[in-house]
Amino acid sequence: MKKLLTLFAILFIATTTAFAQGTIKGTVKDAATGETVIGATVTYAPGKGGVTDVDGNFSIEVPNGTYNVAIQFSGYKTENKEVKVEGNSVFVNIQLQANVIKEVEVFADIAINRQTPVAFSNIPAEKIKEQLGSQDLPMILNTTPGVYATQGGGGDGDARITIRGFNQRNVAVMVDGIPMNDMENGLVFWSNWFGLDNITRTMQVQRGLGASKLAVPSVGGTINIITSGFDAKRALTIKQEYGNNLALRTLLSYTSGQLKGDWAVTAATSYKRNDGYVDGTWSRMWFYYFKIDKRIGKHMLSLSGFGAPQMHGQRSFRQSIASYSHDAAKDLGWTDQQLALFPERGIRYNQNWGKVSNSDRDNVFGDGVLSERTNFFHKPVISLRHSWAPNDKFYLSNNVYASYGQGGGTALQATPNINANGNYDLQQIIDNNESNPFNQYIYQGDTVQIASNFLRASMNNHQWYGVLSTFNYKPTSGWTISGGVDLRTYKSEKYRRVYDFMGGNIISPALSTANENSTNNIVDDTNDKITYNFGGRVNWLGLFGLAEYKGGNWSAFVNLSSALTTYQRTDYFLKKDSVTGDFQKSPTRLFPGYTVKGGANYNLTEKSGLFVNAGYFSRAPRFSNVFINTTGKGNDEAVNINNENVMAGELGYTYSSSKFSANVNTYYTVWRNRPLDFAQTVIVDGESYGFNINGMNARHMGIEFDAAYKPLKNLTIEGMVSLGDWIWTSTDTVRVTNDFGQIITKKFFDAKDVKVGDAAQITGAASIRYEPIKKLYIKGQFTYFSKNYADFDPTTLNGANSGRESWRMPDYGLLDIHLGYGFKVNKKVQFDIRGSVFNVLNAFYITDATNNGITTFGQNFDATSASVFVGMGRRFNTSLTITY
Numbered sequence: 001m002k003k004l005l006t007l008f009a010i011l012f013i014a015t016t017t018a019f020a021q022g023t024i025k026g027t028v029k030d031a032a033t034g035e036t037v038i039g040a041t042v043t044y045a046p047g048k049g050g051v052t053d054v055d056g057n058f059s060i061e062v063p064n065g066t067y068n069v070a071i072q073f074s075g076y077k078t079e080n081k082e083v084k085v086e087g088n089s090v091f092v093n094i095q096l097q098a099n100v101i102k103e104v105e106v107f108a109d110i111a112i113n114r115q116t117p118v119a120f121s122n123i124p125a126e127k128i129k130e131q132l133g134s135q136d137l138p139m140i141l142n143t144t145p146g147v148y149a150t151q152g153g154g155g156d157g158d159a160r161i162t163i164r165g166f167n168q169r170n171v172a173v174m175v176d177g178i179p180m181n182d183m184e185n186g187l188v189f190w191s192n193w194f195g196l197d198n199i200t201r202t203m204q205v206q207r208g209l210g211a212s213k214l215a216v217p218s219v220g221g222t223i224n225i226i227t228s229g230f231d232a233k234r235a236l237t238i239k240q241e242y243g244n245n246l247a248l249r250t251l252l253s254y255t256s257g258q259l260k261g262d263w264a265v266t267a268a269t270s271y272k273r274n275d276g277y278v279d280g281t282w283s284r285m286w287f288y289y290f291k292i293d294k295r296i297g298k299h300m301l302s303l304s305g306f307g308a309p310q311m312h313g314q315r316s317f318r319q320s321i322a323s324y325s326h327d328a329a330k331d332l333g334w335t336d337q338q339l340a341l342f343p344e345r346g347i348r349y350n351q352n353w354g355k356v357s358n359s360d361r362d363n364v365f366g367d368g369v370l371s372e373r374t375n376f377f378h379k380p381v382i383s384l385r386h387s388w389a390p391n392d393k394f395y396l397s398n399n400v401y402a403s404y405g406q407g408g409g410t411a412l413q414a415t416p417n418i419n420a421n422g423n424y425d426l427q428q429i430i431d432n433n434e435s436n437p438f439n440q441y442i443y444q445g446d447t448v449q450i451a452s453n454f455l456r457a458s459m460n461n462h463q464w465y466g467v468l469s470t471f472n473y474k475p476t477s478g479w480t481i482s483g484g485v486d487l488r489t490y491k492s493e494k495y496r497r498v499y500d501f502m503g504g505n506i507i508s509p510a511l512s513t514a515n516e517n518s519t520n521n522i523v524d525d526t527n528d529k530i531t532y533n534f535g536g537r538v539n540w541l542g543l544f545g546l547a548e549y550k551g552g553n554w555s556a557f558v559n560l561s562s563a564l565t566t567y568q569r570t571d572y573f574l575k576k577d578s579v580t581g582d583f584q585k586s587p588t589r590l591f592p593g594y595t596v597k598g599g600a601n602y603n604l605t606e607k608s609g610l611f612v613n614a615g616y617f618s619r620a621p622r623f624s625n626v627f628i629n630t631t632g633k634g635n636d637e638a639v640n641i642n643n644e645n646v647m648a649g650e651l652g653y654t655y656s657s658s659k660f661s662a663n664v665n666t667y668y669t670v671w672r673n674r675p676l677d678f679a680q681t682v683i684v685d686g687e688s689y690g691f692n693i694n695g696m697n698a699r700h701m702g703i704e705f706d707a708a709y710k711p712l713k714n715l716t717i718e719g720m721v722s723l724g725d726w727i728w729t730s731t732d733t734v735r736v737t738n739d740f741g742q743i744i745t746k747k748f749f750d751a752k753d754v755k756v757g758d759a760a761q762i763t764g765a766a767s768i769r770y771e772p773i774k775k776l777y778i779k780g781q782f783t784y785f786s787k788n789y790a791d792f793d794p795t796t797l798n799g800a801n802s803g804r805e806s807w808r809m810p811d812y813g814l815l816d817i818h819l820g821y822g823f824k825v826n827k828k829v830q831f832d833i834r835g836s837v838f839n840v841l842n843a844f845y846i847t848d849a850t851n852n853g854i855t856t857f858g859q860n861f862d863a864t865s866a867s868v869f870v871g872m873g874r875r876f877n878t879s880l881t882i883t884y
Contacts, residue, residue, distance in 0.1 A: 021063045022085035024092065027658050028056045028071055031095035031112050035124045035202060040073040040096070044083075055713065057658045071096065091657055092606050109177070109212040110204055110224060115555045116211050117599030117611035119652055119665040119704065121145070123203040130779065130818050133836040133877030134243045134274070135159075136190045137197050142783050143765040145704035145722040146207050146221070150847040153315030153350075153869055154278035155375070156285065157191020162759035163207055164667065165700050165726040166220030169622075172212065175225045176304065178383055178401050179216055183464065183490035183538045184623035192379040192405075194308050195270040195287025198239070198251050201228045207704070208650050208667055209615040213470070213544045214486050215563040215595050219646050219671065227291065227304070228266050233257050236884040243877035247274040253289075262295035275366060276313060277872050279423075280353025282365045283312035300387045307380030311363070313371030314409070315350040318867035320854045321846070323349055323422070325870075328844050332810070332863035341856065345422050347844065347870050354419070354426030361500060363410070370426050372455070377407030395472040401465070408459035410499045413507075416453060426502070429453045433503035443506060443522060451504025456530070462492040478551035486542030486563075495533035495572075498526045532633060533572040536623055540565055553609075556600035565591045565620040569627045569635045586627065586635035591620030593643060599650075607657050611665075614649040625675045645672040662707035669700040676793065696794065698756055700726040714771040724761035724787070728754045728794050731803075750802035751794035757806050757851065760785035775822040786811040790849035790866050801859075807866045812845035814838070814871075832881040842874040 024044065028037045036056025043049035044060065044067040052058045064085050069092065071079045076096040083090050095112060111120040121144045132140045136159035138149040152158040161168050169186035172179065175196070181188055203225050206212075210222040234257035241249040253268035270287040291304040322329035322342035329339060352373040356364060364370045383401035412424070419425045432452060433439065439450040470484035498507060506524045523530060544561035567589045574584040597615025604610065621641055628636045652665030674696050702724035709717045728751035755761070767781040792806040820834035846868045852859040853867025 021061055022087050023059055023061050023089040024067070024069060024083055024085065025059045025089055025658050026057070026092040026094055027656070028052050028058070028073070028094040028096060029113070030076075031097050031115075035122070037073050037076070037096055040071055040076075040094075043070050043072075044068075053713070055710070059658075090606075093656055109210070109214075109222075110226070111206055111211045113656070114603055114609050114654065115550065115601060117555070117557070117601040117613045117652075118206050118211050119145075119208060119650055119663070119667070120204055120206040120211075121706070123205070125200055125202060128197050128200060128203070129832075129881075130777070130820060130834065131781070131816070131836065132197055133838065133879075134241060134247050134249065135838070137193070137203075138190060141205060141223075142763070143718075143720055143767070143781065144205050145706050145720050145763075146702070146724070147205065147722075148759040148763060148785065148788075150869070151872065152848065153281070154872060155276065155281040155314040156272070156274055156283035156312045157189065157194055157310065157375070158312075158314060159190050161223075163205070163220035164669065164702065165724060165756050165759050165761065167758065170219035172210070172216035172218040172222040173225075174212075174216070174222065175306075175381070176227055176383070177224075177399065177468065178381065178466070179214070179488075180381075181216075182462075183488060183540065184492060184536055186622060189377065189379075191285070191310050191312060191375065192308055192377060193287075193306070194272065194285050194310065195251070195268070195289070196225060196227075196306065198253060198270060198287075199227050199266065199268045199289050199306075201226045207665075208669070209595075209597050209613065209617070209648050211557075213482065213484070213546045213559055213561060214468075215542050215544065215561040215593060215617070215619070219648075219669070227289070228255055237881060239879060239881040241877060241879040243274075244875040245275040245277055247877070248272070264291075264293040266291040274312075277348065277875060278315050279348050279350045280369060280371045281313045281315055281350065282369065282371065283310065284365075285310035285312070298389050300385075302385040302387075303383075304385075305380060305382040307378060309378035311374060311376040313353060313363075313369075314373040314375055315869070316352055316373045316411075318848065318850055318853055318869050319345075319349065319351070320856075321863055321866065321868055321870075324868075325844055329863065334864055338857060338864060343422065347873055349422060351418060351422055351424060354424040356427050356430060358430070363500070372410065372412055372424050372426065374410045375407070376409075377405065379403060379405040379407075393474045397468075397470045399466075399468040401468070403462070403464040405460070405462045405464070407461070408457045410455050410457050412453055413456050414453045430503040433501065439504070441506065443524070448505035448524075449503070451498075451501045451507050454498055454502045454504060454507055455500035456496050457499035457526075459495050459497060460492065461494075462490060464488070464490045478549055480548040480550075481546070482548070483543075483545035486540070486544065488538075488540040488542075490536075490538040490540075492536040492538075494535070495529040496531040497529055498523060500526075529572075532629075534629070534633075534635075535570045535572065537568040537570070538565065538623065553603040554600065556598070558598040559615075560594075560596055562592070562594040563620070565593065567591070567623055567626050571633055571635050573633050574635075584635060586637065589626055589637070589641075591643060593617065593619040608653070608655045611652045611654070612650065616645070616647050618643045618645050620644075621675060642673050644675060646670070647672075659710045660707070662705070664703070664705045666703045667701060671698045671700070674698050676795070696732075696751075697729045698726065699729050700724065700756070702726075702761075716769045718765075718767045718769075720763070720765040722763045726756035726759075726761055728752065728756060730794065749795045749798050751797045752803060754794065754797065754803060754805055755787075755789045755808075757789035758791040758848075759788065761787040761789075776820075778819040779817070781816045781818070782813060783816075784811070784813040790851040790853075792851035796852075801861075804861055806851035807849065807862050809846045809849050809866075809868075812843060812871075814843060814845070815840045828884055830881075830883040832883070833879070834881070835876065835878045837874065837876050839872065839874050843871075844873075845871045847871045 028040045040052045042058045050058050050060050066084045069081045069083050071094050079094055081092050111118050138159045138161040141147045142149050146164045149161040152160050163171050168188045173188050205223055207221040210218045212222055235255050237253045239251040249272040251270040256265040258264055268289045272285040274283045276282050287308045289306040294301045320342050322339050323345050324347050326339050326344045353371045355368045356370045363374045381403045385399045387397040389395045417425045440447050441450050466488040468486050472482045474480050506522050542563040546559045548557045569586040570583050572583050595617035599613025601611040648669040650667045655662045704722045706720040731750040731752040764784040769779040771777045788809045790807045816838050817840055818836045822832040824830050848869040849866045852865045854865050857864050
């Protein structure tokens with residue numbers, strides 16, 4: 001009996017011990033990009049553990065106890081976590097630091113989850129491949145909180161984006177850490193990088209002031225685009241796309257991964273042609289990219305370059321709602337009498353094109369389609385980067401880059417007749433220029449035809465050089481000190497020239513004499529400059545410093561940066577100075593600016609954390625707010641020029657587990673001396689005065705939420721809601737003074753509490769992605785946009801219109817469907833077939849509007865006086881990718 005009791009006790013203890021166990025669960029992600037790491041090894045004892053699945057998750061059952069869990073993956077530093085298991089499930093978030101990604105973190109200032117106290121979203125390469133299709137790159141960001149992106153007029157590369165109500169002049173765009181915004185006016189043209197999506201490793205959107213150490217124009221946010229390189233796997237890829245309106249794109253790319261001798265090469269080329277969903281918006285685009293990496297001991301060298309020479313037709317003018325749809329206009333209050341004045345043309349309508357019989361011109365495509373508004377540009381960017389990490393405490397990066405932009409856009413010199421189809425009658429111009437006897441002119445002994453109307457090109461060339469040097473130093477455990485210098489110089493050349501004589505031989509002598517230095521008053525060559533010819537010089541000296549602390553559950557940073565900006569304008573149509581022999585130049589204007597910001601993150605648990613940040617910056621006004629003339633002669637400067645000042649703060653909460661993650665944050669931004677796009681002009685006693693309106697202020701506040709839930713391994717549900725409240729806070733009497741401080745005129749405006757226009761203040765998104773079998777997916781996605789007010793000039797709100805709200809566009813929602821299947825032919829060859837249908841329900845919707853842009857019925861501040869762009873109808877995109 002005693003032996004039997006002893007045996008029972010032993011069995012009971014053994015059984016109890018066997019069941020005294022718990023589970024260690026977690027998700028492993030790349031610290032820099034947020035991408036899940038597949039196949040990482042997770043061990044809690046020698047030879048015991050598991051690997052992460054396709055979603056980066058792992059789950060290991062272990063006996064009760066305390067373990068030092070090690071997470072390892074090739075190319076990353078080993079991460080160790082101490083975990084205590086007491087019969088429960090313990091979740092750990094793992095952020096792996098790549099061995100070579102430091103360069104990206106330093107230069108591109110990538111935010112890291114649970115460390116960097118800013119609101120941000122990562123868009124991995126796989127999502128771009130699945131959902132972008134033939135759209136411009138910003139369009140994929142409409143599921144990101146605070147973002148509103150539209151295709152603008154509908155031409156390839158004409159997309160625009162706003163973040164938290166701030167347009168892309170005030171959103172910093174960076175590619176591998178190199179700033180891309182135009183140095184004069186902060187503009188961004190997405191047609192310059194149409195093929196960048198195919199070599200993007202990840203894209204990160206930081207909202208608000210962001211994590212960049214540089215004094216970049218991130219009022220609304222920062223878009224960081226990181227390209228593939230040393231860290232990528234070896235692959236040769238061929239991709240063919242096909243979509244609506246003979247949209248074809250072919251891609252060939254090669255990524256070597258790490259080669260013998262520590263080399264890595266990435267190269268890609270692409271060609272796109274499209275007849276355009278919107279009438280007359282054809283496109284022909286090339287793209288090229290290369291990147292060569294070489295590691296030499298503790299040094300890394302990287303030479304890269306990319307560009308996209310392109311030409312595409314545009315829809316430049318917003319039309320009345322009735323011009324697109326009578327039914328939609330009637331629903332918005334138009335009467336039958338009003339509708340009778342505007343023939344219905346359909347949502348593809350574009351007046352900026354016509355048909356011609358002669359197809360020899362380089363801007364004529366298809367069945368004689370000539371676009372009156374053609375954009376042509378090539379902006380190659382080349383950079384050489386060096387990084388050095390002599391030890392674990394010090395890191396140095398140096399980047400030298402250059403950009404050479406050449407191109408412009410076309411338009412007719414005079415507004416032509418419109419034919420019965422609502423398009424420009426371009427053939428009539430050609431016929432008149434070729435044969436009208438009243439246009440004959442004796443030139444150099446010959447009878448030639450004067451072009452009474454012609455296509456002109458507004459050129460905007462530039463040369464841009466920059467040096468960006470950054471160091472990181474860790475003096476003690478937990479602390480990092482970084483800083484550096486940001487040097488840039490930018491020289492622009494802006495002029496007009498004849499693009500197409502449209503059947504004529506010369507242009508009017510009256511136009512030809514615009515150039516006072518010309519010895520030939522007749523323009524008979526497309527290289528001759530007309531109307532205006534000036535250059536801009538922008539120099540930038542930036543200094544920055546950052547102190548970071550990471551210890552325990554805390555991380556924090558303080559950033560100080562300053563920038564000295566100088567502007568100078570040279571008019572090449574004004575006679576040379578008799579002493580120096582140089583063209584007339586403006587004085588050099590100096591504008592100092594600075595940024596102060598800081599933040600802290602506290603991890604409440606392994607799954608949740610809080611962050612807060614705040615900042616203030618003062619930045620130089622734009623070039624176009626300093627000099628009055630943008631299309632005329634003279635270097636006259638505006639008066640009353642002050643810096644723009646921005647104050648912003650954020651508070652956020654993050655939660656992440658293996659099945660559910662969520663982020664919620666609130667923001668508050670005040671922008672003082674918010675400028676209009678250009679300096680204003682008034683005429684007093686016959687004298688013209690240019691001025692800026694200081695005291696124009698706006699307040700942007702809101703709350704943002706996004707979440708993802710994965711109830712099953714093959715099912716993902718995502719959602720986003722963004723609620724904004726953006727208003728102008730200005731009511732003032734503008735006093736315009738001369739150089740002697742005398743008040744020469746006054747202008748009153750009242751925009752107080754009027755909603756900021758040009759972007760949807762409320763956005764939402766929901767999606768479901770399901771994989772019934774491995775590599776076969778289908779995804780339905782719905783996006784919703786509301787509280788979208790027409791764009792307007794707040795200074796027009798005076799008199800009876802003081803404080804009057806601009807027209808609110810109708811809310812709209814769009815349903816998209818994406819599906820695809822990937823399979824291997826053998827161990828080395830992978831096929832991926834993808835398809836997307838955009839706007840599945842073929843909804844009619846208005847994306848962009850200008851208040852009182854149509855004055856036929858007066859300035860009514862409603863749908864009858866708004867000029868608009870409408871979105872595209874149902875369309876599709878398919879692709880086949882072969883990867884070897």
